[in-house]
Each structure stands twice: as C-alpha cells, then as structure tokens.
Amino acid sequence: MSQGVLRSLARSFVNGGNRGGGGGGGGGRYVLGTFEAEFGRRPGGVSCGVIFARRMLSSSATEPAPIDKEKKQSASAEEEEEKKKNGGGAVVPSSYWGISRPKITREDGTEWPWNCFMPWETYRADLSIDLEKHHAPKTFSDKFAYRTVKLLRVPTDIFFQRRYGCRAMMLETVAAVPGMVGGMLLHLRSLRKFEHSGGWVKALLEEAENERMHLMTMVELVKPKWYERLLVLSVQGVFFNAYFVLYLLSPKLAHRVVGYLEEEAIHSYTEYLKDINSGAIENIPAPAIAIDYWRLPKDATLKDVITVIRADEAHHRDVNHFASDIHFQGRKLKDSPAPLGYH
Template sequence: MQSANATINGKEPDVIHQIPEDLFYLHHPKPVRHEILESKTPLDSKALENIDISPDLHRQPVTWSDKIAFYTVRILRIPTDWFFKKKYIHRAVMLETVAAVPGMVGATIRHLRSLRKLQHDGGWIDHLLHEAENERMHLMTWMRISQPNWWERSLITLVQGGFYNMFFMLYLISPRTAHRVVGYLEEEAIVSYNSFLKEIDNGNLENSKNVPDIAIDYWNLDKNTATLRDVVLAVRADEATHRDTNHHFADRILVGHEDLREDIKRAFEDHDKTKKMAGLTNEAPEKWKWSK
C-alpha cells in the first residue's frame, strides 16, 4: 500500500497547483423556476409573491398506486407534526434532507437502465438531477440559517439513510408510485411553507434580514431587502414546480408515454405561451433531436 507521501519520479506530486483543466469550468447551480432564472433584476418580495404556484392544487388519488402514495405521505406527516410542532426552520431542514433524495435516486436508476438497454432515457435524467440539486440548495440555505446542533445533524443522517434505501427499493418496484409519493410530499411541503409564512406574517417568527449569501445568489434576491420571508417564498415556488413535475412523471408512466422529447418539440412549435410557461429557450428544439 502506498503511503500518503507517495512520490512520482522521486518527487511529491503538486496536487494543489496541478489542477486538470476540466475542473476550472465550475458548475453553478441554477434555479428551477423560469421566473427566477430569466429575471434581469434582483427579485423583491412583491416579485416572489407574484409567482403563480397554485398553492392549493391537489392531485386526487385515483388508482391504488395513487392511494398508497397519498396515504403513506399523510401518515408520515403525523410524527413530523408532533416532533417539530412550530419549529418551522428545523422542520425545513429535515424536509429538505428527505426532498433531496428522490431526484438523485430516480436519475441513478434511469441512468443505469439507459445503459443496460442502450437507449435514450427520454429526457428525464437531467430534470431529476436538477430537482435533486435544487433541493440540496434548499438544504444548504436552511442549514446556514438554523445552524443545527450535533443531535439534529445525527437525526438528519439517520433519516436520510433510511429514506434513501426505502425510496430506492420503491423506485425499483414501482417508479409510478415513487413519483406520486414525491408529488404528494411536495404538496405537504407547500402546506408547511404556507404555515411558515403565516407565522412570519402574524409576528410569531422574526422576519430576519440575515439571509445567507448562498440564498441571495441562487434565487437572485435583492441583497438590500432580502428577508427570511423571501427565502420561504422562493423555496415554496420551487416545491410547486417539483409537485407538478412528479405528478406529471407518474401520469406519463401510467399511460405508457415516457419520452418527453417529441412532446416538448411539439409544444415549442405550436404554443408560444407554453414555451414561456415552461421556461424554455430557443436552443431547446435542437437539444431534443437526440436519437434513442
């Protein structure tokens, strides 16, 4: 076994200064909402409130798969409400620990399936990875705001490990149910963030202006006016996107039409409004010409 001081041609490698060229091209996480991504100016409270998220939107469970997903999520909310009560920032940390898992699990499984079958995945992997990254940014933001102690960090590790393995197995068994679970989890997340906002608006929680730089940079918030409430509004808007996306993914699996490419191309060609609502750019038609 080589020691930590292994040498190359008799010299210690200069790891710090000999960085491969590819690593200089840093990837900066991007928001999922086109209203945020395309804004030319920093967003204030009014702009965030004007984002249409349909906060009361609910997908009625129809199939047995839907009902299993729905009642599983409702049952999981009971101990969460009991444990956190009105500790909304700590609840958000735990919520985002779980929410950051499904996108990565789904992307991993679909990536491996694409390799096994030697065919395109239909355009899902990028979206799922983007979802996972977005939820991770939520967690990084709340971690900086809440500064969890060792006990809370231990609980986060335990919950994340358990949920990852359970969701991985669920996705292998029934991807449709897995995406429906995420859709309902996001519905509950919106309910939680609505309650969070009410507590701030009622004066029960301080609307702190101590907003971390990571949140200001990621959501393009106005650094001079950004508050805790703005962060909650931005996160809630993201959760609405994931709610709609995962319910849509579950529906596509149900009808056996998983490939997104032709449908997005058609939307681009036929509906200007759809293009705007989807936050698509003029480059999209070319990107969706990949062969299977």
C-alpha cells in the same frame, strides 16, 4: 555532437585497454584524442575536444540559465502571494493537470464567491405558480401514496411542532433523495438499453440539486443540533433505501409519493410564512447564498427566501405528478419530453 563522434566514443571505451600501451589511461587519452580530432585545438594549445569532453563527463550540475532563474523567482513570488491570501497556510493549487476554473465575476464585476453553483445556474423562481393545485387520489396506488405521506407527517408534527426552520431543514434532506435515485436509475436504464431518456435524467438530477440548495440555504438560517443531525442520518438511510426499492418496483407509485410529499412541503412553507407575517418568527435578512442563487434583491429577507423555496416545491409537485401520469397511461418517461430549464 555528430554520429561519428558518438561511435568513436563508444569504440574507445570498448577497445580503450588495447590502445595507448594497454594501460587504463590509454583509453581516456584515446577518447580525448577523438574529441580533439573532431573539434581541434584552441590557440595556446588547449584542446577544444578536451574542454568539451570534460564538460560532458563531469557529474557536477550546470548553472541554470538566466531565464530559468527568472521563472523560479516569479513562481516563488506567486506562491508567497497565495500564502498571504490563505493567511499564511499551505498554498492550494489553482490548477491540476492543466484543469482550472476560469475567473468568474458577477454582473457588477465583483468576484463570484460560490463553488457549489455558477452564475448561469441561477434563476428567478416562478412566483405565479398555482399553490392550491392538488392531485385527487383515485386509483389504489394513488390512495396508498397519499395515505402513506399523511402517515409520515404525524411523527414530523410531533417532533418539530411549529419549529418550521428545523422542520424545513429535515424536509430538504429527504426531498433531495428522490430526484437523485430516479435520475440514477434512469441513467443506468439508458446505458443498458442504449436509448435516450427524453431529458428526464437531467430533469430529476436538477430537482435533486435544487433541493440540496434549499438545504444549504436552510443550514445558514438554522444551526442544527447534534440530535437533529443524528435524526437526519437515520431518516436519510431508511428513506434512500426504501425509495430505491420502490422506484425499482413501481416508478409510477414512487413519483406519486413525491408529488404528495411536495404538496405537504408547500403546506409547511405556507405555515412558515404565516409565522413570519405574524411576528412569531423574525424576518431576518436573507443569506448571501440565497440572494445569488435566486437572484433576489440585496435587501431580501427570510420571507422572500421562503417564498421562492415554496414556488420551487410547487414546481417539483407538478413534475412528479406529471411523471406518474405518464406511467399511469402505460407509457415511458422517455416518450414525453421532460420539463427542463426550471428547477
């Protein structure tokens, strides 16, 4: 509609009572007259302006265009298909504000089943890593860290004894804390001081994520009882806060404690493997999540899973002793490149 018509329409409503004899209908006749002057008449005496005005002033909804109907029908069909996939339940939106995960497949073309990690985050553990390496405590802080870890092992041995599946589950709920605490504090330090971290923020968070994946795997193998879950809550609450304070006071001591904790983890998993080899623990098939995460063969067993987890723990041992040595030399972590690329 042209600007002239719009201006005429506005004037008609303002001055409508003064036209057409001062009656209320005069304004309406003037409006229709304006449209008639603009659009003319159809053959047979029907005003194009009248038809157009009635359509514009009508409050009734217009019929949707055919293309809109097709889109709605297509969307309805997709929703029905999603409902069938979800067993008839509510449809989970695949996209929100334009953000959606692309379709991810395995190398054989099958759909990737995991949301907690992606194919490019999987790896093969380094099984050639030295499992016997040990940091001999020399300084006071080293001896304090070593004896503290040995003391913490006593109640664990009493409670779990040789139930290494449950022991491993408890161990991983604790082992996933230090990397997250250290990475978080280094991240905040980097923000405060406007400095790079040397890759250590990412390295420590990768460690925390790797330990969490150990836990997700162990939960598939060992179904924790209610009192074990309660124990996890209390131990994690105490350990997180204690380690947080320790890292603030002395990162050198904090990393040394984790290094010795990982040495104990290697020992526990070695005993776990001994019980599997002796037949005391059944060598069951490996969980699907472990096969995909460590790129294990399809016929992998529990023994294979424990072997790769133990190799990961050996790597964490070396990383944390290395970090403690950097602090012991009076340097900062950012001064030495972090060991990235392997968890």
